[in-house]
Amino acid sequence: MPHSRLVLNVDDTEAARYAKTRTLQRAGYEVIEAETGAAALKLVAERQPGVVVLDVKLPDISGIEVCKRIKHDFPGVLVLQISAAFVASKDRVQGLESGADVYMTQPSDSAELTATVHALYRLREAELELRRVNESLEQRVAERTAELARMNEALRREMQERMRAEAALVQSQKMEAVGQLTGGIAHDFNNLLAAIVGGLNLIERRTREPQVIEITTHALNAAKRGVKLISQLLAFSRTQDLDAHAVDANELIEGMQSLLRQSIGPSVSIATDLMPGAAVVMVDPTQLELAIVNLVINARDALGGSGHITLRTQPDPHHAGGFIDVSVIDDGPGMSEAVKAKAFDPFFTTKPPGQGTGLGLSQVYGMARQLGGEATIESAVGQGTTVRIMLPVAHTPADRPAPDVQVEQRGRNETVLLVEDDVDLRSILTDMLRELGYGVLVASDGAEALTLAGRHAFDLALLDFAMPGMTGAETARELKRLHPRLPILFASGHANTQELAGIGSASKLLRKPFETAELARRLREELGRPLPAS
Structure with missing residues (x-):
């Protein structure tokens, strides 16, 4: 970079050179001198002065040529050409065309020289700033x-x-x-x-x-x-009320191995990769078994008769300590993004007509969401499929199934108040109750049931949960107000047990549809137990 206050004075005439040097020094510049063109080029290369005051007539190289070389090699150095001999207009033009920034003729007074150098430095500073x-x-x-x-x-x-x-x-x-x-x-x-x-x-x-x-x-x-x-x-x-309780998913999967092997046939292998210890989750075991069976059968069908299926349990990596993943993994052809996006939709299936309802994955999705978890699919074409069911961890020991106790199935001269709004079902239930040996009071809605309850004695109320007008829950509350110790059995396809909790401890749920034997058993369970103290 050119020196900010350094001037090179090039002149072969000693007196002229001395006069210019003294003038510039008085103006505050540092001045170095050269008598020939070669010496000038050497000093420019070594010191890079900000301005060169260059005499045109030199003993070795023309000042015009020296200017051209300086401008070629060091374009940032400004050149003031000065001459006492070449003072015509054509000389000025030649000097400026060689690259000189200013051309002056001698003799010139010291003030003009100083002002010109000042102007060159201002120009140089402006160029540097630009x-x-x-x-x-x-x-x-x-x-x-x-x-x-x-x-x-x-x-x-x-x-x-x-x-x-x-x-x-x-x-x-x-x-x-x-x-x-x-x-x-x-x-x-x-x-x-x-x-x-x-x-x-x-x-x-x-x-x-x-x-x-x-x-x-x-x-x-x-x-x-x-x-x-x-x-x-x-x-x-998610309208089905799940009977969720603490279940060891590892034990459930191990207990299903015989059933699953029969379902998939001999050409597809199945193995387990279960987390160490217990995998206790809050789940309806029947629904989880159904989900696993659906997923294994889907995997078998995807494998096309040959391949490998793995059932895995592991802590969910995204919810440490809060959820456990139950996964069904196959090494089949995998799913495209388009199929994967629709896989959980109800009635969506890639199977031929008559070979699938499209509800298996929907059941898995609904069960997981209803329990506060999630169901996800990881799959790509040619890379197999993993269906992951994220289930909440249970913080109590796994429940063990109670032994089946045989009970008397027939009625014992008790009377049942039946409340059902569906005409056909009401008629069938009336016949079923009478077939089992019960007396029956029949009502088509809640208002009629309350009228009968005020006029007749009865031992148990069998109520439809979802009815127009007065709902089963509202009817039950009014019946409990009239008969506080009355056992109540709800018959419903999708009742919410949270609503039942506010009605009383004697209120239970019988899921529709049910067979006569199930109705008989549940009636005896409710009527055979001692009534709570009033």
Whole structure:
């Protein structure tokens, strides 16, 4: 970089050189001298003065040529060409075209020389400032460009995250809407199936004809398949009341191995990878078993008859200590993104017509969400599939199933107040109760039930939970006000036990649809126990 106050004075005439040096020194400049063009070029290279006062006529190299070389090698050095011999207009033009910044003729007075050098330095400072501004501007532009690039990348990531969140929200809302729809449909179908199952049970009990019994058995089996489908719909819609309690998922999986091996056949292998110790979770064991069976059968079908399935339990990596994952893993062909996005939708299936209902994964999704957990799918084409059910950890020891106790199934001259709004089901339940040896008071709604309760004695109330007008819960509260110790048994397809908790300890739930034997057992359980002290 050129020296800020250094001037090179180049002149082969000693007197002229001395006069210019003294003038510039008095003006505050540091001055170095050269008598020849070669010496001038050497000093410029070594010291890089800010200004060169250059005589045109030199003994070795023309001042015009020296100027050209200086400007070529050191464009930041300013050149003041000065001459006593070449003073014509064409000489000025030649000097300026060689690169000189100013051309002066001698003799010139000291004030003009000083002012000219001052002007050159101001020019030089202006150029340096402009260069600094340009460099600073380039740096600021580069920094701003980098900042904008970072902001753009952050915005792009935010937009992607927002799109994922919006897609998840739309999917959640869609699932919620479909869940509400399927819940309502499932409840209505439960009433239909309850009437069908009850009617078939009565036919079985009243006939001795083998052909009729065979037809009834087939019809009951079909109805039970319908019950399973409705159970899956209710699990998906989260309107089915789960009987959740502490269950060791490891023990449950180990206990299912024989059933699962029979379900998948000999060409598909199944293994377990269970977390050490117990994997105690809060879950409805029946629903968890159903979920595992559904997932294993789906995996078997995806494998196409050959492959490997693994059942795994492990702490959920994203919720340390709070949840345990139960996973079904296969090494099959995997799912595309499009299939994976719809896999939990009810009635969606990739199986041929007649080979799948599309409710298996929906049941898994609904059960997990209802328990406060989550169900997820990890899959890619050619990389197999993992379906993960995240279940809440139970903080109590796993429950052990109680031994089955045989009870008397027949009534003992008790009377049941039956409240059911569905005409067909009400008729079937009346016949079932009488078949079991109970007297029956029949009401079509809550208001009629309360009228009968004020006029007649009875031992137990069997109530539909979801009724128009006065609901089963409201009817039960009024009955408990009239008869505080009255046992109440609710018959419903999707009642919420939290509502039952506020009605009284004698209120229990019988899930629709049910068979005659289940009704008989539950009635004896409620009527056979001692009444609480009043």
